[in-house]
Amino acid sequence: MRKILLCAYAAVAASACNTGTSTSKSAVDSTLNQAFAGYEQHFIDDLWKANPDWATSVGYHKYDSVLIIPNNAAREAALQFAGRHLDSLKSYNPDALTDANKIDFQLINNFLESVKWSIDTEKNYIWNPSNYNVSGTFAFILNENYQPLEQRLRSFAARLNNVPAYYEAAKSQISNPVPELTTLAIEQNLGGLSVFEKDFADSLRKTTIPAAEQASMVAQAKAAVGAINSYVNWLKALKPENPRSFRLGKDLYDQKFRYDIQSAYTAGQIFDSAMVRKAYVHKEMARISRELWPKYFGNKAMPADSLELIGAMIDTLSANHVKPEEFQTAIEKQLPTLISFIKEKNLLYIDPSKPLVVRKEPAYMAGVAGASISAPGPYDKGGNTYYNVGSLEGWPKDKAESYLREYNHYILQILDIHEAIPGHYTQLVYSNQSPSLIKSILANGAMIEGWAVYTEQMMLENGYGNNEPEMWLMWYKWNLRTVCNTILDYSVHVKNMSKEEAIHLLTKEAFQQAAEAEGKWRRVSVTSVQLTSYFTGYKEIIDLRTAYQKQEGANYSLKAFNEKFLSYGSAPVKYISQLMLKH
Template identity: 25%
Template sequence: MPPEWDAMSSSRCSSTSTASGSRAGPATCGGSSGSSTVSSTEYRRMRVSPAASLMAAVTLLVGCGVPEQERATAPPASWERFADEFIESYFEVLPSSGVWAGRHEYDGRVPDVSAPGIARRVSMLRDFAARAEREFPAASLTPGEDLQRRQLIAALDGMLFWLEDAGSHRRDPAWYARAISPSVYVSRDYAPKAARLEAITAYLQGLPAYLGQMRATLEPPFARPFVRTAIVRFGGLATHLEEDVPGVFADVEDEALQGAFADALAPAVAALGDVEAWLELRLRDALDDFALGEERYGALLRRVYRIDLDWRTLKAVAKADLDRNLKLMADTCRSVDPDLSMADCAARVRDDKPPAGAVARANEQLPELKAFLVEAGIVGIPSDERAYVAEAPAYRRTNSAYIETPGPFEEGLPAIYYIAGPDPEWPPDVQLQYVPGEADLLNTSVHEVWPGHFLHSLYGKRSGNRIGKVLRNGMLSEGWAHYAEELMQEAGLGDGRPLVRVGQILDALMRDVRFLSSIGLHVEGMTVDESRRMFTELAWLDPGNAEQQALRGTYDPGYFAYTLGKLIIVKMREDWTATRGGRDAWRAFHETLLSHGHAPLPVLREVMLGPEDPGTLL
């Protein structure tokens, strides 16, 4: 997806960045619900540490106290200090990333998305990329540091793509919704509830100005799918804030905090309502102009994912994987009933709904999956941390399931695996179809938790990769999680029951169609309706899911990363294990892959197979 990079409140060298916030380490006074003994006043004091004040002073000296001429000739700082300087600047630019990461001195802050703020952001991104290249030649770094350097340069280039090439800040109103999620304040028990209420109040106070800056920066008319998605996100956020959030904090017995919250809530909800009404008007002059085009699509591949292959080659790769999965689907369905069509076979799997609902069944599946993973021995589990399951809030309904893991600076907090309910505006029969079937839900739980995203996050937390803990690479993340689905089937998940395998194949087909749909929508002139039909005809999706997936392809062209990432990992596995014991080395391959954090897959292949690697990416 386009990165959650929606802010720049001040430049790296401004006096306000050092005056307003020394940067603290992890806030650890939170803990499980009801277990914290730290008062909200003590928590606020703990948000700034002496070490953080020193870091701010170092940043000021390095960034501002030395003339530019002297900086150009001065010996480079250590990579560790440079990486820390970047992380501080990153959180200044996007406070929501600091909050997500567990740096709660950023609580309540919303980003500056004015035109000058965007310009300062671009300048900062370019500056850090240039310095990483100029000041840190590979020969001066350890292999681990050089991996971080390459990861940082790639991530910065990807962020710049969305601003410079895609122009998301001008073209896509939904782009702005991603940096203002309140979910950390609402769902993550990182601090006493009174402190979180104070934080979300500050967030609410800043929302009207943020939304005003957004409208001033955007340049209508917009692509119709962008507007439709933005209406869901901003309208859903307003509903969530008004109907759900007050109840979360109702037991905070502090009249002053409750009064400030109520005073901030009404204007914030009203501002979101104004945005929703404005977007409804924008539908009148909306366009079908969402496509990147061939040139920008090539830039997306190179700048965001480090893929140096043209779209025609990738289309052939996607088509080959689609054909492979269609054959596997046909063979598996015939093993159920020789006379069963693939459409009826898919319907049988989709119609097998969990009686108690998706959230309750997923809660049962997670310990079962973990036990299977331990028994199969295909990858180690580095800690006893667990994930919990909850229904996704309305404003996050644009994806059917996702997981939110605690940030790298948090301690003792669980991950939350969210499952979205159907849109209540849909007809009842469409809502029922949207609920995942038992096998589909099992595969989603594999993808999101065991051994997908959640396990990956456990390895990432223990990695020495400083940059990888803060910046995530979508192709490695989604490629691994999708790869894990097929891996678990090969290990025997489901005890050979063919309909369980069909559930996994159907998800693989959906990812294949995403790959083809991305290319079609952005390069070949495919319409949203044509994309939707492809999802229903080749992946047998229900109308609600097919609509959701087709729309997602317009604003998230990188959703090809699931299949492409999986295929790159499979090729890496075969090449890496060829000289290390073959299949017996799969576990070692998996653990080595996950231990590197979130580097781009082409870079990671070079690191794992060495500079003399004669193999190819695919």
């Protein structure tokens, strides 16, 4: 879950666009495009004023001291914001905009429509208590060194004034909430108490803020703690007569998929494609397992059941992994190999002036070993990009062994491709080459995750791993995670899949560990649609590449496709496709 959220943050941190020069000059209205550029800045200024927490998270700090109370007036203001800007968009003919601006136009329009839909139709402010949690932005203000500490602490203190009213408003909105989301809200709000009870006071002691002012600030923090505890206790005592199911249902799911994923396909079509893909991957995994069986099992009888056969082979290959203390070192050593392979195969340009810094996962991110990318935000494009690697130090031997079997010799290489080169890190470098903020702020998660999944296949297709069947088998296992994320999410929220059926899908058909499957079940019970972003983006990119290769014929170049695709920034694949497949 942590990794996914970080990936989601990386999506917000990504940025940019194509220059738009491929649009026919006769169709482009330069005056209109200049006006649209001015409108974009006006939209962004208005967006941050209406969403101060979001502004803080992307590095815009004008409104750090503002905490909006989530009451009826705030929702009405959000609807007015959306309506006002939808009216403004009517002044611009998208056909007369550059390619870059066409995409920006669509992203802004989709965002505004989704704001209206979430308030008027989804209404999760009523049934999702985890919507109400102030600790994230407060923690960001404390932990990020973007301003002098005293300045940040005074912004922190100013925000504290509205915390009691914030939680009173939350109580007034909630009715018959989802039990699973109620539990999540309790856990997350309690988890954030230390920010106000300890971290704030510790930070104050490092400053020269006068003692009387500090005492007033501490009193405000105590009032905030009281408000949070009051909310938590209220949730614990809540006994809704007709609690809402966490399952979204077909109508809401289809609509949310359309706004969040922005795919050329419907949610149902993506589900059907995932089912077809699962069958294909199982067939290929069985074929490879039969090929490898004599090498690893000699004359031992081969299981008749194909899934049992695949499981036995995966279990055997998973024993090949690094030692716990070598986890980070193995990742560091792998990156130059990936760069050399990409250069040798001429797959795409890797900018040597944008180094990736591999580091031990910072303490404030620690808790689950793994790997993630921390990219600079849209207001700090010159900042470092970090590849955070979790430590297994202090883990019990059996827990570390289980983890390392999951991220074995083969999967660890695929993880590096996905997270770093040529996956997330490389895509973010390309994105940051343009000053466009819209594609950064409203970045499409399906494109970002889809690109990372696509690069795994692209690297293996071009011979990475020496075409070893072991590497292909393990990649198919990894790819099944992407495929089954979609199947699970749609099946649970639309088709009422039970927990037992979900665990069977993940453990028996996707070859995941029981603990991992349990975690995924919890995730699908407190989120919806996001799990489909990986497979949807991947499928759309593969579809686009096939169509682009056909269009280009003898002139097709994989390197040209990859670089042209990335030049459009973190935009929905369906819009990139419209621009790359011009006739």
